[in-house]
Amino acid sequence: MSEYKDSILVLRTYKLGESDRILSCLSKEHGKVRVVAKGARKPKGKFGGRIEPFTELNASLWRGRGELDTLRQVDVISLNSSLHEDLDKMMKAATVVELVDKVSFDGQELSELYTLATRALRLLAQKDSANFLAVFALRLLVVEGLAPQLEGCRVCGDRKLTSIEARNGYGLCVVHGVSSPVSTGVIEMMRAVLAGKTASVLNLEMMDESVEFEAVVIEYLESVLSLRLASMHSNDSSLMF
Ligand SMILES: [Zn+2]
Structure with a gap:
């Protein structure tokens, strides 16, 4: 088990138990990662409101023995919150993350894809x-x-x-x-x-x-x-x- 740091783009989130989330993410240096964010659905938890699809984060992660890593800490690089506020932008951002999700597989080096997707979403958040x-x-x-x-x-x-x-x-x-x-x-x-x-x-x-x-x-x-x-x-x- 070990700790590592990377930039991640949240592609999808799934509910887990009472208050946690599982995130499917594209990371800059570790390819695709699946991560548990404990307490992510508690409004006052340490991740409160920052774990959404389209969000780009600097993350500190814990690699366990199983398939899921654990999110320990995050700093926001780009929330891209306007992508959740405009239906047209949201549909396009949804297509971006769906595409990224479908073309990326575990164990691949995906930094070029990461750069493309994060730049595109930041650009879309600013201007459609x-x-x-x-x-x-x-x-x-x-x-x-x-x-x-x-x-x-x-x-x-x-x-x-x-x-x-x-x-x-x-x-x-x-x-x-x-x-x-x-x-x-x-x-x-x-x-x-x-x-x-x-x-x-x-x-x-x-x-x-x-x-x-x-x-x-x-x-x-x-x-x-x-x-x-x-x-x-x-x-x-x-x-x-
Ligand atoms: Zn011809």
């Missing part, structure tokens, strides 16, 4: 964007090594792409494309994000293309990661936490 989820999902695909290949058509190299292969992310031109068409504006936004120009795409106002951008990226992501995001396909936000 119509393109937020699509940008986050694309950067997550980059971290996972599954970014779509949009330099040119897979068959002929033509720069003018009109569709994206759902299974492997290759762009295709109008002659060689078979799947549903993607507009030029969306291809350009995707290229910008893949080139690291996330701020310019996040700062774009809501456009017709924003809806298509999100739909195209999420469809590709779900296909390539073989998953379905409950938070993207449910109209009932009360189901989520």
